[in-house]
Amino acid sequence: MSSATFSQTRSQALNLEKQTELLLSQYSRFQAAVTPEAGPDELRVLAGIKQLLEKRDDTITKLNRITEAQDINAVSTSKLQQLTRHKEILNDHRKSYLKMEAAIQDERNKNNLLFSVRSDITAHKKRTEQGASLNANDYILDERVRVDSANSFADRLLQQAYHTRDELYSQRQYLAGAQLRMLGAVQAVPGINVLISKINTRRKRDTLILATVISVCILLLFFL
Incomplete structure (x- = not known):
C-alpha cells in the first residue's frame, strides 16, 4: 500500500515538474522583452510558477512522510534517490525563477530610470527653448520645491548628527565617571602603602626594644 502511495505521489511530483518547466520557459520570454510594467500574461505566468x-513543496513533504512511515530496512535505495532528486530539481527551479525575476525587475528599473532621465532632458530642452516665454513665478516655484527638498534632506542629516552627538556625549560621561573611579582607586593605593610602611616601622621598633630589654636582663643575670 505504501509503495503504491509513493508511486502515485511521485507521479504527481513529475507532473508538477513538467508544468513548472513549461511556465519557466514562458517566463524567460518576458526577460527577453521587458516592459515598463508587468502585463496580465506575465502576472499570470508568475502566479502559476509560485503556485506550482x-x-x-507539499508533494515532497508527503513523500517524506511516506518514507518515514516505512521501516528503514523496507525503504529502497531507489526511493530515497528519487526523493533526493525531486528536492534538487525543486531547488534548481526555484533558483531559476528567482534569478529571472530579479533580472526582469532590474531591467525594468533600469528602463524606467532611463525613461525618467529622458523625460527630464526633454522637459529641460522644452524649458530652454521656451525660456523667453517661461513664467517667472513658475520658475521660482520649481526652485522653491527643489530648495525645500534639499532642506528636508539636510534636516534629516542634522537630526542624525544630533543623535550621534548625544550618543557620543553620553559615552563620554560614562568614560569620565569610570576614569574618576580609577583615579580614586589609584590615589587610595599610596595611602595604603604609607599605612603598611608605618605598621612595619612600628613593628621593627617594638622588636628592637624587646631585644634590648632581653639583652639587658641577660647581662644583669650574668653579672649578678
Whole structure:
C-alpha cells in the first residue's frame, strides 16, 4: 500500500515538474522583452510558477512522510534517490525563477530610470527653448520645491548628527565617571602603602626594644 502511495505521489511530483518547466520557459520570454510594467500574461505566468512551487513543496513533504512511515530496512535505495532528486530539481527551479525575476525587475528599473532621465532632458530642452516665454513665478516655484527638498534632506542629516552627538556625549560621561573611579582607586593605593610602611616601622621598633630589654636582663643575670 505504501509503495503504491509513493508511486502515485511521485507521479504527481513529475507532473508538477513538467508544468513548472513549461511556465519557466514562458517566463524567460518576458526577460527577453521587458516592459515598463508587468502585463496580465506575465502576472499570470508568475502566479502559476509560485503556485506550482508551493504544490511541489507539499508533494515532497508527503513523500517524506511516506518514507518515514516505512521501516528503514523496507525503504529502497531507489526511493530515497528519487526523493533526493525531486528536492534538487525543486531547488534548481526555484533558483531559476528567482534569478529571472530579479533580472526582469532590474531591467525594468533600469528602463524606467532611463525613461525618467529622458523625460527630464526633454522637459529641460522644452524649458530652454521656451525660456523667453517661461513664467517667472513658475520658475521660482520649481526652485522653491527643489530648495525645500534639499532642506528636508539636510534636516534629516542634522537630526542624525544630533543623535550621534548625544550618543557620543553620553559615552563620554560614562568614560569620565569610570576614569574618576580609577583615579580614586589609584590615589587610595599610596595611602595604603604609607599605612603598611608605618605598621612595619612600628613593628621593627617594638622588636628592637624587646631585644634590648632581653639583652639587658641577660647581662644583669650574668653579672649578678
